[in-house]
Amino acid sequence: MKKTLKIGFNVIAWIVLVLALIVTILVFSSDRNNGVANIFGYIPLTVESDSMKPTFKKDDLIIVKEIDDINSLKKGDVITFWTIDIVEGQKVKNTHRIVEVVEENGTKSFVTRGDANDANDSYNVYASDIIGQWTNAKLGGFGKVMSFLRTKTGFFICILIPIALFFLFELYKLIVTIVEIKRPVITESDEEEIKRRAVEEYLAEQKKKEEENSQQNDTENKD
Numbered sequence: 001m002k003k004t005l006k007i008g009f010n011v012i013a014w015i016v017l018v019l020a021l022i023v024t025i026l027v028f029s030s031d032r033n034n035g036v037a038n039i040f041g042y043i044p045l046t047v048e049s050d051s052m053k054p055t056f057k058k059d060d061l062i063i064v065k066e067i068d069d070i071n072s073l074k075k076g077d078v079i080t081f082w083t084i085d086i087v088e089g090q091k092v093k094n095t096h097r098i099v100e101v102v103e104e105n106g107t108k109s110f111v112t113r114g115d116a117n118d119a120n121d122s123y124n125v126y127a128s129d130i131i132g133q134w135t136n137a138k139l140g141g142f143g144k145v146m147s148f149l150r151t152k153t154g155f156f157i158c159i160l161i162p163i164a165l166f167f168l169f170e171l172y173k174l175i176v177t178i179v180e181i182k183r184p185v186i187t188e189s190d191e192e193e194i195k196r197r198a199v200e201e202y203l204a205e206q207k208k209k210e211e212e213n214s215q216q217n218d219t220e221n222k223d
Contacts, residue, residue: 017166020159036093036131041066043132045080045093046143051114052078052095061142062095064132070108075101078134079110081125095134096121 036043043064050058055078064080073079080095099120100111109124148154 014166017163020162020166038066042135043080044146045095046146047095048093049114051116052097053116055097055115056138057140059141059143059147061139061146063135063137064095065135066132067130070127070130073098073101073110073130073133075099079112079125080131080134081112081129082131083121083123083125083129093131094121 036045043066045062045064047056047058047060047062056062067073067079075098078095078097080093082091083094084090085092094112096112096114096117098110099113102109102111102124107126109126111120112125113120149158
C-alpha cells in the first residue's frame with residue numbers, strides 16, 4: 001500500500017510539473033509573439049468577444065492550427081487572423097467564419113463574419129493576415145485561466161510554487177536515497193544472528209535474576 005501511494009504521488013508530481021512547464025511555455029511564447037503562443041503548429045487562444053456565439057463565446061479557450069496551404073481554406077471554415085480595430089486603430093486578433101472566397105488578379109482573399117453578427121467584416125482577409133484555422137477544439141471558460149496565468153500573481157501561484165514543491169520533493173527523495181545507501185546492509189544471516197544473540201541475552205538475564213532470587217531466599221531462610 002505504501003509503495004502504491006509513493007508511485008501515485010510521484011506520477012501526480014510529474015504531471016503537475018509537466019503542466020506547469022507547458023503553461024510556462026505558452027505564457028512566455030505568447031508574450032513574445034503578440035499574444036500568439038505556438039506549440040508544434042497549434043495555437044491556443046482566448047476568445048475576447050461573443051461575436052461567434054453560439055459556436056464559442058468570450059473567455060473560451062480555442063485551439064487554432066497553422067495553415068500549410070491557403071488554398072485548402074473554403075467557405076464555412078473558421079479562421080483566426082490579424083485585423084485593425086476600427087475604434088482604437090490597433091492590430092488585433094479576430095476569429096470569424098469564412099462566408100466567401102474571393103479571387104482577384106491571382107490573389108485570394110476571404111470575406112468573414114462572426115456567427116453572431118448580422119454584417120460581414122469590414123476588411124477582406126489575405127494570406128499574410130491569417131494566423132491559423134480553428135480545429136473545432138474548445139475549452140469553455142478556460143481562457144480566463146490563461147489570462148490569470150499571464151499575471152504575476154497567477155504565474156507565482158500556479159507555476160512557480162508547484163515547480164518549487166516538485167524540486168523540494170525530489171530533493172527529499174535524493175536525501176532519503178543517500179541515507180539508505182549509507183545505512184549498513186543487513187543480510188538474512190545477520191538478522192538470524194542478531195535474533196540468536198537477543199535470545200541468549202534474554203535467557204542469561206532471566207537466569208541471573210533467578211540466581212539472585214535464589215540467593216536472596218537462602219539468606220532469608222538462614223536468618
